[in-house]
Amino acid sequence: MALSSKTKAVLLGPLNKNNPILVQVLGICSSLAVTSKLEPAIVMAIAVTIVTAFGNVIISLLRKTIPNRIRIIVQLVVVASLVTIVSEILKAYAYDVNKQLSVFVGLIVTNCILMGRLEAFALGNGPWASFLDGIGNGLGYGWILVVLGFFRELLGSGTLMGYKVIPQSFYDAGYLNNGLMILPPMALLLIACLIWIHRAKNKDLQETTN
Amino acid sequence: MDAISLIVKSIFVDNMIFAYFLGMCSFLAVSKSVKTAVGLGIAVTFVLVLTLPINYLLENYILKPGALSWLGEEFAEVDLSVFSLIIFIAVIASFTQLVEMAVERFSPSLYHSLGIFLPLIAVNCAILGGSLFMQQREFPNIGTATAYAFGSGIGWMMAIVGMAAIREKLEYSDVPKPLKGLGITFIITSLMAIGFMSFSGINI
Numbered sequence: 001m002a003l004s005s006k007t008k009a010v011l012l013g014p015l016n017k018n019n020p021i022l023v024q025v026l027g028i029c030s031s032l033a034v035t036s037k038l039e040p041a042i043v044m045a046i047a048v049t050i051v052t053a054f055g056n057v058i059i060s061l062l063r064k065t066i067p068n069r070i071r072i073i074v075q076l077v078v079v080a081s082l083v084t085i086v087s088e089i090l091k092a093y094a095y096d097v098n099k100q101l102s103v104f105v106g107l108i109v110t111n112c113i114l115m116g117r118l119e120a121f122a123l124g125n126g127p128w129a130s131f132l133d134g135i136g137n138g139l140g141y142g143w144i145l146v147v148l149g150f151f152r153e154l155l156g157s158g159t160l161m162g163y164k165v166i167p168q169s170f171y172d173a174g175y176l177n178n179g180l181m182i183l184p185p186m187a188l189l190l191i192a193c194l195i196w197i198h199r200a201k202n203k204d205l206q207e208t209t210n
Numbered sequence: 211m212d213a214i215s216l217i218v219k220s221i222f223v224d225n226m227i228f229a230y231f232l233g234m235c236s237f238l239a240v241s242k243s244v245k246t247a248v249g250l251g252i253a254v255t256f257v258l259v260l261t262l263p264i265n266y267l268l269e270n271y272i273l274k275p276g277a278l279s280w281l282g283e284e285f286a287e288v289d290l291s292v293f294s295l296i297i298f299i300a301v302i303a304s305f306t307q308l309v310e311m312a313v314e315r316f317s318p319s320l321y322h323s324l325g326i327f328l329p330l331i332a333v334n335c336a337i338l339g340g341s342l343f344m345q346q347r348e349f350p351n352i353g354t355a356t357a358y359a360f361g362s363g364i365g366w367m368m369a370i371v372g373m374a375a376i377r378e379k380l381e382y383s384d385v386p387k388p389l390k391g392l393g394i395t396f397i398i399t400s401l402m403a404i405g406f407m408s409f410s411g412i413n414i
Contacts, residue, residue: 025392028234029335072329073303080296088292103342106295110335112235183407184229188400192393199388206387 011132014140020113021144021191022198023205027113030104031145032187038161040100041149042142047090047105049138051082052114056134058082059122075118076109083108113141148190156181213357220361226336227369227399228406233336237370238395240324247374249320250331251367255360257309257331258340261302262359263352265341268297298341299332306332336366372402 020026027048034044058078059066066074087105090098098105108114117137122130153159155178158166166175180186199205226232233254240250272278273294278285310328314321321328331337340362349355376398385394 025238026235028238029231032231032234072332073300073307076299076303076332077296080299084292084295087295103339103346106342107232107335107339109295109299110332110338184231185400185403185407187231188396188403192389192396192400195393195396196386196388199393206390 007129007132010129011136014133014136015143016140017202017205019140019144019198020116020137021141022195024116026116027111027141028191030107030111031141031148032184032191034101034104035145035148035187036152036156036182037100038146038149038153040097041145043090043094043097044101044104045138045142045145047086048108048111048113048141049135051079051086051108052117052138053131053134055079055082055114056117056122056130057127059118060125060127060130063123071123072115075115079114079118080109113137144191144194147194148187151190152181152187156186213353216354216357217361217364220358221365221368222406222409223412224362225365225369225406225409226339226362227366228403229410230339232339233334233366236331236334237366237373237399238392241370241373241377241395243323244371244374244378246320246323247370248367249317250324251363251370253309253313253324253328253331254334254336254366255363257302257305258337258359258363258366259356261298261305261337262340262344263356264301265298266344266349266352266355268301269294269345273297294345299338302337302341303332336362369402373399 014020018024021028021031030044030048035041055075055078059075062074062078083106086108087098090101090105117133121133125133150160153161154165158164158171158177220226223229227234227237236250241247271280273290275289275291276286278288278290306329309331310321313324313328340359344355344358349358373395377395380394380398389397
């Protein structure tokens with residue numbers, strides 16, 4: 001299927017130039033808290049992508065009927081129902097991961113990406129474009145999560161998806177896991193590094209004031 | 211005594227921002243001046259202290275499995291916990307609306323400087339997070355739940371005010387270009403979090 005240049009921009013923009021985490025600063029909370037291992041990071045990325053896409057579609061279909069003053073409450077209810085469905089599915093099919101994610105599955109409701117996209121995009125665009133926007137933003141959020149999860153698990157525990165990757169001979173030679181990588185502060189520092197690299201490449205995104 | 215140690219613990223050890231990263235979005239966006247940071251911090255604490263006890267009552271008398279047994283024997287098996295997310299967020303959203311109206315009425319200047327972030331308290335993860343942690347930790351009574359809400363709110367406020375103070379000073383420093391703004395803010399938050407880690411493991 002050929003995509004017009006506008007749909008392409010909606011779908012692929014959030015992956016780089018308009019990334020929800022690096023540029024729009026949305027959805028930081030969960031990206032930090034669930035990325036100490038790769039597996040929950042991937043599950044979280046999928047869950048957020050699904051909820052964003054379908055939340056966008058529903059709000060976009062309803063956009064002409066929602067009174068402006070109570071739109072936040074309406075949006076929250078729609079999102080909360082979707083998240084409840086996702087969380088029940090996770091409980092049924094991926095109980096361990098659901099346990100690791102603990103309250104952060106519920107917190108998808110208040111994930112700023114959702115509200116940000118609903119407010120900024122779905123309220124003014126048709127369902128199909130909103131769906132693509134949701135998928136795009138979900139993926140843009142997801143790849144950051146996967147990168148963070150990859151480095152934090154690799155350097156912090158020496159494993160990936162629970163399998164040992166760093167050979168035993170390294171440990172015998174004196175290599176140690178960096179326990180700090182699993183702790184919260186390093187997630188912030190890694191995001192700062194990602195922002196640094198990203199903005200060094202895209203000079204137009206650099207800010208002028210501190 | 212329990213309540214006091216819970217307050218101290220939720221301010222320093224289980225700090226909403228540095229230990230759980232809840233409420234990061236507004237933390238990063240509104241921490242440019244100390245005055246607005248104080249205003250938002252008070253608003254968040256206020257909403258937390260109001261909504262958490264209400265959600266505690268709802269959880270224990272309506273939502274929890276078996277919570278409806280006060281209605282009679284036949285309701286003892288009912289489990290409504292599926293609806294907890296929707297109900298919690300509805301309570302929070304309506305209270306945010308109330309706070310918004312109150313702030314608009316009594317302090318228009320604060321209302322304008324907070325701008326879009328006042329209605330967005332409803333989607334501040336710290337507040338829903340407080341309710342979800344309450345559900346998970348099963349506090350023994352409403353008093354401890356309120357103490358927890360108060361401590362978390364104060365901890366959040368302290369973090370954002372400290373951050374704003376550092377960022378006001380930061381204006382005069384020379385930061386590498388790609389790190390300006392957002393990047394350096396993350397690094398500072400990370401350093402503050404490392405500082406707060408020294409509190410972890412303290413038993414009060």
